[in-house]
Amino acid sequence: KQEVTQIPAALSVPEGENLVLNCSFTDSAIYNLQWFRQDPGKGLTSLLLIQSSQREQTSGRLNASLDKSSGRSTLYIAASQPGDSATYLCAVKEETSGSRLTFGEGTQLTVNP
Amino acid sequence: EPEVTQTPSHQVTQMGQEVILRCVPISNHLYFYWYRQILGQKVEFLVSFYNNEISEKSEIFDDQFSVERPDGSNFTLKIRSTKLEDSAMYFCASSSRARQVWGNSQPQHFGDGTRLSIL
Numbered sequence: 724k725q726e727v728t729q730i731p732a733a734l735s736v737p738e739g740e741n742l743v744l745n746c747s748f749t750d751s752a753i754y755n756l757q758w759f760r761q762d763p764g765k766g767l768t769s770l771l772l773i774q775s776s777q778r779e780q781t782s783g784r785l786n787a788s789l790d791k792s793s794g795r796s797t798l799y800i801a802a803s804q805p806g807d808s809a810t811y812l813c814a815v816k817e818e819t820s821g822s823r824l825t826f827g828e829g830t831q832l833t834v835n836p
Numbered sequence: 837e838p839e840v841t842q843t844p845s846h847q848v849t850q851m852g853q854e855v856i857l858r859c860v861p862i863s864n865h866l867y868f869y870w871y872r873q874i875l876g877q878k879v880e881f882l883v884s885f886y887n888n889e890i891s892e893k894s895e896i897f898d899d900q901f902s903v904e905r906p907d908g909s910n911f912t913l914k915i916r917s918t919k920l921e922d923s924a925m926y927f928c929a930s931s932s933r934a935r936q937v938w939g940n941s942q943p944q945h946f947g948d949g950t951r952l953s954i955l
Contacts, residue, residue, distance in 0.1 A: 764951075822886075823869075824881060827878065
């Protein structure tokens with residue numbers, strides 16, 4: 724059964740710092756990996772999707788990498804801002820399951836002004 | 837930018853009552869999903885729906901749950917006889933058809949959720 728783990732569970736940084744969030748998954752047979760942002764009491768906003776054949780994706784100050792064989796992904800946030808404060812979730816879509824996403828528990832990020 | 841909309845934002849229901857959660861997916865999307873998140877826990881997959889039928893469901897999605905696309909725009913989740921443990925945030929999501937023949941590798945887009953509280 725696929726297990727997705729995110730480290731750290733919580734992170735507090737000063738504004739302007741570059742940071743890395745980690746996601747690991749136990750079964751490397753995945754179609755893709757998706758990073759989301761969740762604000763308190765809100766839904767999930769899709770940030771980046773990396774296909775299994777890709778190594779990284781970039782969107783603005785965000786860069787996500789994928790090492791499928793080792794079961795790892797990282798989300799790099801450059802020049803963090805207080806507005807980046809949220810919970811960041813990663814989720815994988817497995818080759819065998821078809822359509823479901825399996826989520827990690829998230830990293831709660833606080834960027835202090 | 838088009839988005840998934842869910843109603844109501846908060847639903848309070850007595851245990852044993854039926855509840856229907858409603859979703860309007862993004863208009864050109866063909867794949868629809870329900871997930872739930874119990875407070876403090878991971879987001880969990882419930883069911884996916886394509887071409888007017890369930891394509892995959894989890895062990896959570898038992899006979900008490902059903903989904904329907906009653907018209908061209910709405911997608912609903914019904915819980916027949918609610919239990920206390922059904923209290924959670926329920927998220928609807930949708931995705932478009934993949935250009936590739938294999939799999940469905942388009943991103944899933946989520947609504948803001950319905951907070952369901954069972955008393």
